[in-house]
Amino acid sequence: MEDFVDAFFNLDIIRRASPILWSGLLQTLLLAVTVVPVGAVGGVLLGLLTSSPNKTVRRSFALWTDFFRGVPPLVLLVFIYAGLPFAGLDTGAWGAVVIGFLLNTSAYYGEILRAGIESVPRGQVEAARSTGLTATKTMGLVVLPQAVRNVLPDLVSNTLEVVKLTSIASVVAMPELLFQARQAQNATYNASPIVAAAIAYFIMLWPVVRLISRLENKVLVARR
Amino acid sequence: MDGLDGFIFSFFNLRVMVEYLPDIAAGFLLTVVLAVLVVISGLAAGLSLAVLRSFGVRPLNWLIIFTVDLFRALPSLVIIMLLFFGLPTAGISMSGFTATWLSLTLVLMSFSEEIFWAGITAVQKGQWEAARSTGLGYLGTLRLVVLPQAIRMTIPPLTNRAISITKGTALGSVVGVSEILGSAQSAMAFSSNPSPLTLGAIAYLILFVPMIGLGRWIEARFAWRR
Numbered sequence: 001m002e003d004f005v006d007a008f009f010n011l012d013i014i015r016r017a018s019p020i021l022w023s024g025l026l027q028t029l030l031l032a033v034t035v036v037p038v039g040a041v042g043g044v045l046l047g048l049l050t051s052s053p054n055k056t057v058r059r060s061f062a063l064w065t066d067f068f069r070g071v072p073p074l075v076l077l078v079f080i081y082a083g084l085p086f087a088g089l090d091t092g093a094w095g096a097v098v099i100g101f102l103l104n105t106s107a108y109y110g111e112i113l114r115a116g117i118e119s120v121p122r123g124q125v126e127a128a129r130s131t132g133l134t135a136t137k138t139m140g141l142v143v144l145p146q147a148v149r150n151v152l153p154d155l156v157s158n159t160l161e162v163v164k165l166t167s168i169a170s171v172v173a174m175p176e177l178l179f180q181a182r183q184a185q186n187a188t189y190n191a192s193p194i195v196a197a198a199i200a201y202f203i204m205l206w207p208v209v210r211l212i213s214r215l216e217n218k219v220l221v222a223r224r
Numbered sequence: 225m226d227g228l229d230g231f232i233f234s235f236f237n238l239r240v241m242v243e244y245l246p247d248i249a250a251g252f253l254l255t256v257v258l259a260v261l262v263v264i265s266g267l268a269a270g271l272s273l274a275v276l277r278s279f280g281v282r283p284l285n286w287l288i289i290f291t292v293d294l295f296r297a298l299p300s301l302v303i304i305m306l307l308f309f310g311l312p313t314a315g316i317s318m319s320g321f322t323a324t325w326l327s328l329t330l331v332l333m334s335f336s337e338e339i340f341w342a343g344i345t346a347v348q349k350g351q352w353e354a355a356r357s358t359g360l361g362y363l364g365t366l367r368l369v370v371l372p373q374a375i376r377m378t379i380p381p382l383t384n385r386a387i388s389i390t391k392g393t394a395l396g397s398v399v400g401v402s403e404i405l406g407s408a409q410s411a412m413a414f415s416s417n418p419s420p421l422t423l424g425a426i427a428y429l430i431l432f433v434p435m436i437g438l439g440r441w442i443e444a445r446f447a448w449r450r
Contacts, residue, residue: 007313070432071425072394075405079425082409083418086234161388164299171398178302182309191310198302205297216342 010192017184017193024180025200031166031176035101036159042102043109047147048139050110051117065114068107074168076100081172093174097166105162112154116147153215160208164201177201237419244411244420251407252427254321258403259390261325266332267386273333274340278366288337295334300392303327308399320399324392332389339381343374380443387435394428404428 014021049061068076081096091099120143128138148155170179177197184193277288295303308323318326347370355365397406408424 004314008310066433066436067429069436070429072391072405072428072432074394074397075421075425075428078405078409079418079421082412083235083421086418087231160296164297167299167301168395170301178299178305182305185309189313191306191313194302194306194310198298198306201299201302202294202297206293209293209296213338216338 006190008191008195010190013184013188013190013192014196017181017188017196020180020184021177021193021196021200024175024177024197027175027180028166028177031097031169031174032163034098035105035166036162038098038102039105039162040109042106043113044144046106046110047113047117050114061110065107065110068103069111071104073100073104073165074171076104077168077172093169093172096172097169097174101162101165104165105158108158108161109155112151112158113147115154116151117143119150120146153212153218156208156215157212160205160212163205163208167201234418235422237417240411240415240417240419241423244407244415244423247402247407247411248404248420248423248427251402251404251424252431254401255393255403255427255431258321258325258328258393258396258401262328262332262390262393263386265325265329266389267336267382269329269333270336271340273337274344275366275371277337277341278344292334292337295330296338300327300331300389301395301398303330304395304399320396320401323399324396324401327395328389328392331392332386335385335389336382339378339385340374343378344370346377347373376446380439380446383439383442387432387439391428391432 046061046065050058050065052058052061077096077100080091080100081093084091084096124142124146125138128142129135133141166176167178169176170182173179177200178194181193181197185191273288273292277285304323304327307318307326308320311317351369351373352365355369356362360368393403394405396403397409400406402410404424404427408420411420412418
């Protein structure tokens with residue numbers, strides 16, 4: 001038992017590692033508040049384009065969405081970080097992460113929003129247009145708000161996945177929480193820093209997990 | 225070399241692609257094996273937990289809810305790192321393959337338990353009462369009446385979740401598993417050319433784009449039954 005505590009919950013080691021764990025946590029938060037808005041804005045754009053009345057536009061961006069949902073995000077990240085420099089395009093770790101997340105995350109948000117826009121009855125658009133609202137205003141003031149409400153659990157759930165996904169930035173040596181925990185583990189030959197990082201992720205994200213469960217139950221009850 | 229030639233030489237280098245095609249193909253096979261194993265064990269474990277939860281034993285349910293929340297909140301890569309780099313310090317070591325399989329299984333188990341559980345609770349109480357009144361026992365009711373209806377409702381979200389979690393097999397490359405991304409990265413290192421990475425991306429597209437289509441089809445197919 002004592003060995004177990006020493007190996008996984010070694011307070012002394014965690015205390016020594018805490019400065020770099022804190023800086024990792026900050027970097028993770030910074031990453032999250034960067035990539036979530038970037039992905040969400042791209043997602044709204046893709047959602048609108050894949051709901052376009054123009055068939056060619058709709059089809060081509062549906063293809064784009066499927067393409068970036070089909071490639072695992074880590075593959076995309078490695079491609080941008082390690083592959084593109086061969087073409088003389090060196091984005092650095094931050095650039096690779098932002099571009100990779102933009103392409104991946106916006107595809108997911110876009111697909112969710114497309115389903116949301118589709119779920120708004122056609123009569124809503126017709127009623128809005130007949131009151132004299134322009135097409136743009138109809139979309140922005142009538143359709144999108146209802147669409148977002150209809151797919152809110154999926155949007156929150158996807159946001160949780162994006163924040164969790166920031167941990168893959170450790171693979172391109174971005175000094176976020178997981179990366180710093182691994183560094184500390186290497187330096188101390190002890191797993192406690194990774195356990196500490198896991199606990200930090202859990203404390204940060206558990207409320208979101210609970211929120212999602214409640215939102216999903218609400219939808220289920222409403223459907224009955 | 226001008227721009228376009230350089231680009232083709234780097235990313236669509238046929239000589240390099242042909243040379244490393246067998247490696248990527250082996251990686252493809254490993255990815256498929258890993259994904260299938262994760263889906264089978266993850267869904268089986270998730271269903272078992274949901275059934276266990278339906279017995280309504282309070283302390284047990286708290287444990288189940290905590291476990292499930294834990295693995296929904298932790299990033300898969302963090303779980304892989306814990307298993308692969310953390311456990312050996314306690315004298316338990318496992319291969320990168322096992323660590324990746326176990327991590328993704330735990331994650332899929334947790335997400336699918338939530339989905340199965342939502343399905344079970346969505347079956348109306350009258351169904352339970354009617355089945356019990358015909359003389360069926362608790363387990364008989366669960367197995368023959370409730371689960372068939374619950375599972376039908378949960379197929380679309382389960383499919384989508386399973387697809388997105390199997391995409392996590394690429395994380396295995398970080399702990400030395402030679403699945404598609406792993407073998408593409410070693411091939412890139414050997415050949416000093418990123419074309420194997422292009423090949424790897426194509427392999428993932430071949431694997432996952434049909435699955436995304438399948439997920440969308442299933443969603444449309446089962447939607448009106450709810």
